Amino acid sequence: MSGYVEGVIILIGINIIAVLGVSILTGFTRLFSFGNAGFMAIGAYASAILTTKFNMPFLISLLGGMLMAALISLALGKLTLGLKGDYFLITTLGFGECTRVLIEFLDPITGGARGYAGIPQKTTLLIVLISVALAITVARNLLNSKYGRNLKAIREQEIAADAVGIDTARFKQLSFTVSAIYAGWAGALFAHYYMFITPAMFNLDKSSELTITVVIGGLGSLTGSVIATTVLTLLPEVLRSVANYRMLFYGIAVVLIITLRPNGLMGYKELSASWIKNLPIQVRRMFRCRKEVA
Amino acid sequence: MKEILKIANLTKKFGGVCAIDNFSVTLEEGTVHGLIGPNGAGKTTIFNTITGIYKPTGGTIEFMGKDITNKKPYQVAQQGIGRTFQNIRLFSQLSVLENVFIAGHMDADYDLFAAILRLNKFGKKEKYLRENCIELLKILGLSDKLNEKAGSLPYGHQRKLEIARALALRPKLLLLDEPAAGMNRDESKELVEFINELKEKFKLTILMVEHHMDVVMSICRRITVLNFGKTIAEGTAKEIQTNKLVREAYLGGEDAAC
Numbered sequence: 001m002s003g004y005v006e007g008v009i010i011l012i013g014i015n016i017i018a019v020l021g022v023s024i025l026t027g028f029t030r031l032f033s034f035g036n037a038g039f040m041a042i043g044a045y046a047s048a049i050l051t052t053k054f055n056m057p058f059l060i061s062l063l064g065g066m067l068m069a070a071l072i073s074l075a076l077g078k079l080t081l082g083l084k085g086d087y088f089l090i091t092t093l094g095f096g097e098c099t100r101v102l103i104e105f106l107d108p109i110t111g112g113a114r115g116y117a118g119i120p121q122k123t124t125l126l127i128v129l130i131s132v133a134l135a136i137t138v139a140r141n142l143l144n145s146k147y148g149r150n151l152k153a154i155r156e157q158e159i160a161a162d163a164v165g166i167d168t169a170r171f172k173q174l175s176f177t178v179s180a181i182y183a184g185w186a187g188a189l190f191a192h193y194y195m196f197i198t199p200a201m202f203n204l205d206k207s208s209e210l211t212i213t214v215v216i217g218g219l220g221s222l223t224g225s226v227i228a229t230t231v232l233t234l235l236p237e238v239l240r241s242v243a244n245y246r247m248l249f250y251g252i253a254v255v256l257i258i259t260l261r262p263n264g265l266m267g268y269k270e271l272s273a274s275w276i277k278n279l280p281i282q283v284r285r286m287f288r289c290r291k292e293v294a
Numbered sequence: 295m296k297e298i299l300k301i302a303n304l305t306k307k308f309g310g311v312c313a314i315d316n317f318s319v320t321l322e323e324g325t326v327h328g329l330i331g332p333n334g335a336g337k338t339t340i341f342n343t344i345t346g347i348y349k350p351t352g353g354t355i356e357f358m359g360k361d362i363t364n365k366k367p368y369q370v371a372q373q374g375i376g377r378t379f380q381n382i383r384l385f386s387q388l389s390v391l392e393n394v395f396i397a398g399h400m401d402a403d404y405d406l407f408a409a410i411l412r413l414n415k416f417g418k419k420e421k422y423l424r425e426n427c428i429e430l431l432k433i434l435g436l437s438d439k440l441n442e443k444a445g446s447l448p449y450g451h452q453r454k455l456e457i458a459r460a461l462a463l464r465p466k467l468l469l470l471d472e473p474a475a476g477m478n479r480d481e482s483k484e485l486v487e488f489i490n491e492l493k494e495k496f497k498l499t500i501l502m503v504e505h506h507m508d509v510v511m512s513i514c515r516r517i518t519v520l521n522f523g524k525t526i527a528e529g530t531a532k533e534i535q536t537n538k539l540v541r542e543a544y545l546g547g548e549d550a551a552c
């Protein structure tokens with residue numbers, strides 16, 4: 001396999017892990033975050049520092065990056081998860097930017113705005129593939145258990161979730177922390193693949209990209225998130241000449257999807273064998289509906 | 295008879311407005327208690343205060359001998375108080391089965407690792423819970439709609455599903471907020487039988503808010519009448535029907551007529 005193709009696959013894999021985190025938070029708990037790139041940055045820098053300054057093996061650095069993101073999400077969640085919808089969103093936005101600026105200021109530790117160089121390349125295709133498989137399995141198992149059901153209950157109707165005995169604060173925190181761990185994981189893999197990281201890589205653009213990918217893939221669908229990430233990571237590679245207009249394209253895609261197909265590509269559905277089997281029937285039904293309307 | 299719910303001098307103020315003024319009631323196990331009164335009398339506020347959505351300004355709420363006055367909503371529910379809502383609040387994107395499944399979460403006592411690693415224990419508990427939920431939905435007559443989206447059910451079924459969801463908690467006390475809202479005479483008659491049946495089957499005590507007088511009069515052993523947050527009468531259906539204050543509250547008093 002050529003190095004280029006391998007690089008693209010690794011990038012897709014890393015993005016999938018970060019997007020899955022946002023998918024759990026936004027698609028299944030209805031908590032919108034525009035700060036997950038901040039958790040990616042924390043994972044990236046923490047793991048990079050562990051590898052280079054403390055000579056830790058890659059696995060330990062990886063876990064260290066995830067743990068660091070988890071701890072910060074716990075502290076942040078305590079402060080902000082009591083807020084309702086849009087207010088919470090704004091705090092995540094603030095958090096993401098704060099993290100980026102803080103990393104720039106902590107020059108002696110993080111290398112500041114010039115970036116952090118000299119990270120050994122440890123992320124291989126195999127490690128990424130294993131990570132993606134693990135991330136998908138954990139997310140799927142988590143969501144298909146009482147934990148995931150409780151998250152969905154919060155998404156659907158928070159007051160009713162409370163009324164059936166779900167400690168909504170605790171489960172929102174769970175969702176937020178899992179999402180941060182995934183972001184930290186992706187960040188650590190990212191740092192050890194590109195070997196050089198700067199705070200600007202984890203800016204608001206990156207955060208919005210993650211959330212937009214989840215919305216395009218469809219809220220409440222893991223397979224939707226995976227498909228959307230793959231397509232959206234591949235597109236700028238395939239259409240190199242227009243790659244600079246990526247964010248423009250994202251913006252247009254979101255507007256189109258929210259107006260034409262508000263549930264996204266796969267909203268609230270998972271791609272499975274039975275779904276594919278039923279596809280012809282669904283398509284037929286869709287056309288019949290159209291005709292009736294006409 | 296054992297006392298199951300004891301509310302003493304409950305008061306709730308929103309700024310200068312006294313939504314509940316010194317409300318007291320005692321529910322005996324296995325009875326149905328009605329809460330009636332004109333719109334804005336504070337009936338739903340009482341429900342929301344019992345279930346912890348509102349913090350009371352004063353007074354105490356005791357459930358099965360335990361003080362639950364300042365407990366959070368989920369803690370109250372875990373103690374064994376299930377409720378339905380006046381404006382139906384289902385998990386509407388989810389299936390009928392999932393709605394009940396979610397409410398049974400306390401029976402699924404596995405931890406996060408068992409869920410992620412899919413340990414044996416997880417499978418067993420989930421299977422057991424699923425069977426229980428299907429059984430419950432069978433009793434409520436919703437078993438042929440397991441995989442339908444809750445939000446797309448007809449209104450009557452949505453009401454039933456809300457009750458099913460509350461029952462999945464295995465409550466001792468069930469709070470029904472206008473279960474007969476939007477029902478005609480025949481439907482509400484059916485509802486009365488249905489509630490009586492459930493009460494026997496699940497050994498429930500029920501506190502209900504209702505505007506349909508035929509429902510209230512035929513099912514409630516005792517009734518409390520509220521007006522502007524104040525209790526104006528309490529007694530059996532007969533006593534309430536002949537109470538002068540109650541008539542005035544509903545039909546207007548002599549001086550209020552002009």
